[in-house]
Amino acid sequence: MSIHKKKHPHLERLLQNASKVSLETDTRVLILSDLHMGNGGRRDEFRRNSDLIEAMLSTYYLPEKYGLVLNGDIEELFKFPLDEISRAWTSMYDIFGEFSRTSFLWKTIGNHDTELAGNRSYPLADSLVESVKFSYGDETILVFHGHQASVLLWESYPIVSRAVIFFLRYIAKPVGIRNFSIAYNSRRRFAIEKSIYEFSNEAKVVSIIGHTHRPLFESLSKVDYLNYRIEELCRAYSSAENGEKVSIEGKIAELKGELEACYREGKRIGLRSGLYNNITIPSVFNSGCAIGKRGITALEIEGNRIRLVYWYNGKRSRRFTSDRDNSPHELGSTGYYRIVLNEDSLDYVFSRLHLLA
Numbered sequence: 001m002s003i004h005k006k007k008h009p010h011l012e013r014l015l016q017n018a019s020k021v022s023l024e025t026d027t028r029v030l031i032l033s034d035l036h037m038g039n040g041g042r043r044d045e046f047r048r049n050s051d052l053i054e055a056m057l058s059t060y061y062l063p064e065k066y067g068l069v070l071n072g073d074i075e076e077l078f079k080f081p082l083d084e085i086s087r088a089w090t091s092m093y094d095i096f097g098e099f100s101r102t103s104f105l106w107k108t109i110g111n112h113d114t115e116l117a118g119n120r121s122y123p124l125a126d127s128l129v130e131s132v133k134f135s136y137g138d139e140t141i142l143v144f145h146g147h148q149a150s151v152l153l154w155e156s157y158p159i160v161s162r163a164v165i166f167f168l169r170y171i172a173k174p175v176g177i178r179n180f181s182i183a184y185n186s187r188r189r190f191a192i193e194k195s196i197y198e199f200s201n202e203a204k205v206v207s208i209i210g211h212t213h214r215p216l217f218e219s220l221s222k223v224d225y226l227n228y229r230i231e232e233l234c235r236a237y238s239s240a241e242n243g244e245k246v247s248i249e250g251k252i253a254e255l256k257g258e259l260e261a262c263y264r265e266g267k268r269i270g271l272r273s274g275l276y277n278n279i280t281i282p283s284v285f286n287s288g289c290a291i292g293k294r295g296i297t298a299l300e301i302e303g304n305r306i307r308l309v310y311w312y313n314g315k316r317s318r319r320f321t322s323d324r325d326n327s328p329h330e331l332g333s334t335g336y337y338r339i340v341l342n343e344d345s346l347d348y349v350f351s352r353l354h355l356l357a
Contacts, residue, residue, distance in 0.1 A: 007198070007199070007202070008149070008195065008198070008199040008202075010148045010149070011144075011148060011149060011195075011196065011199045011203075012199075012203070014130055014131040014142065014144050014148060015131070015133065015140075015142055015203060015205065017130065017131070018129070018130070018131040018132055018133035018142060018143075018144075019106060019129045019131070019132050019133065020132075020133050020135060021067075021104065021106075021132060021133070021134050021135070022134075022135045023134050023135060023136045023141075023301065023303075025303050025304070026303065027067070027301070027302075027303065028064060028065060028066040028067065028103075028300070028301070028302045028303075029066060029067050029068075029069060029134070029300065029301040029302075030061050030066045030067070030068050030069070030298060030299075030300055031069045031071055031143060031208055031287045031298060031299040031300070031301070032053075032068070032069070032070055032071065032287060032290060032296075032298050033070070033071035033072055033073060033074075033110070033145065033209075033210025033211070033286075033287045033288070033289065033290075034071075034072070034073045034074075034110070034210045034211070034213055034288075034289035034290060034291065035053070035070070035073070035074045035075075035289075035290045035291070036073055036074075036075075036076040036112065036289075036290075036291055037074060037075050037076060037085050037088070037089050037092070038076045038079060038080045038084075038085060038088070039080045039084040039085060039087075039088050040088030040089070043079070044076075044080075044088070045076070045291040046076070046089075046290065046291060048291065048293070049290055049291065049292070049295070049296050049313075050089075050092070052295070052296065052311060052312075052313055052336050053092070053290060053296065053311075054091065054092060054095060055331060055334050055336055056311050056331060056336060056338070057095050057096075057099075058095055058098075059331055059332060059334070060331055060338070061099075062095070062098055062099065062102060065102060065103055066099070066103060066300075067099060067103040067104040067105070067106075068096065068099040068103070068104070068105050068106075069105075069106045069107075069108070069132055069143055070096065070105075070106070070107040070108070070124075071108050071110075071143055071144070071145055071208070071209070071210045071287060072108045072109060072110025072111070072112075072113065072144070072145025072146070072147075072210050072211065073110035073111065073112040073113055073145065073210060073211070074107060074110070074113055075112070075113045075116070076112055076113075077112055077113050077114075077115055077116070078112050082115075082116070082119075082122070086123060093123045093124070096123075096124060097123070097124075100126075100127060105124070105127045106127050106129055106132045106143075107124045107127045107128050107129070108128075108129055108130060108131060108132060108143065108144055108145050109128065109129070109130055109145065110145040110147060110210065110211065111145065111147035111211070116128060130144065130148075131143060131144035132144075134301070136304075136346050136350070139205075139206070139346070139350045140204075140205040140206070141205070141206045141207075141208060141301075141346075142200075142205050142206070142207050142208070143207075143208045143209075144207070144208075144209060145209065145210050145211050146192060146193075146196060146209035146210055146211030146212065146286075147192075147211050149192045149195040149196045149199070150188075150191075150192055150195075189211075189212035189213075189214060192211065192212060193209075193212060193214075193216070193284060193286075196209060196284055197219060197281075197283060197284050200283035200284055200353075201281050201283050201353070201357035202357070204353060204354060204357060205283070206282070206283055206284075206285065206349060206350070206353065207283060207284050207285070208284075208285045208286070208287065208299060209284065209285075209286050209287075210286060210287055210288075210289065211286075212286060213288060213289040213291075214286055214288065215286055215287065215288035215297045215308055215341075216284055216285055216286035217285060217308040217341070217342040217344075218280070218282030218285070218342075218344065218349065219280050219281060219282055219283060219284045219285075220280060222258075222262060223259065223262050223263075224280075225342065226255050226258055226259045226262070227259070229255055230252055230255050230256065230259070233248050233251055233252050233255070234252070236248060237249075237252075279356050281352065281353055281356045281357050282344075282349045282352050282353060283353050283357065285299055285306070285308075287299040287308075288308075294312055295310055295311050295312025295313065296310070296311050296312075297309065297310050297311075297341070298311070301346075304345050304346045304347060305343060305344070305345055305346065306343070306344060306345075306346055306349065307340050307341075307342065307343040308340075308341045308342045308343075309338055309339065309340055309341060310338070310339050310341050311336060311337065311338050312336070312337055312339075313335060313336055313337075314328075314330065314335050314336065314337045327339070
């Protein structure tokens, strides 16, 4: 028996039982997680970005023939009954359904929507699975929510979930307690990411998760990524032409500003490094979440490219800049913008995974 089977039996089961999709040269995939759709009321965290998500899905991704993977915690069933959620977001379910007609739709199970399993009246019942396995040639990309990496959470889930639902619906909700979630505990989410990182390296697969609400690209957190980019630009500066030096100086100043902002936010965003050993292996990606105050993050796969993208409302969010010379692009005249935060080739990702893991 292989090491990853012994150490991570729950994750190995997800890998073996995953629904299979082949990535072709013209395949396009959007991966979203953690929408936490509620009843449309003031305590529904999804409401903040619902117009943005509806616009980007219907006006950008559907016309571009993307397939859609909703990677867990799409409904907030800890706080709200499914019938209230379904009534509040009928139009959103209609849009989700369009993806199954134009390309494909998969919806994985998260810890906040596990009770949907086996519910045939659920609007997306035909698309509901535990995990999805994308085949890229001989390589594998495994998409699952991520809570399965916590043995305590997984094995005690039936008991824990009932207790949490009771607490959130009947105690926390009336008195206004918010953010009772693994996503807001930096130590616990780091432990979950580390467990998935170990499994992915041992199994030689790329894992795409949600759950922790923390975007990861090639196993790097935002803080790690900013530090690496500053170091890259500093190395390039000494051999650059005078005109290029001015540009590099500007990019470094922007990155320093972003890094300082991360540290000002402190524990709220979780500053623990995305590095789990001495060499970073690009085996874990995380699409982040759709309930951010400034916008949402998502992952895209197009042919042999994988991207971390950021969508935001330009009317209320600061203009987002990218050190990779990617400019924000407005979606028509909606006031919503999309920017590519990071991008790489899948060939590079898997080559590095096999050479270093």
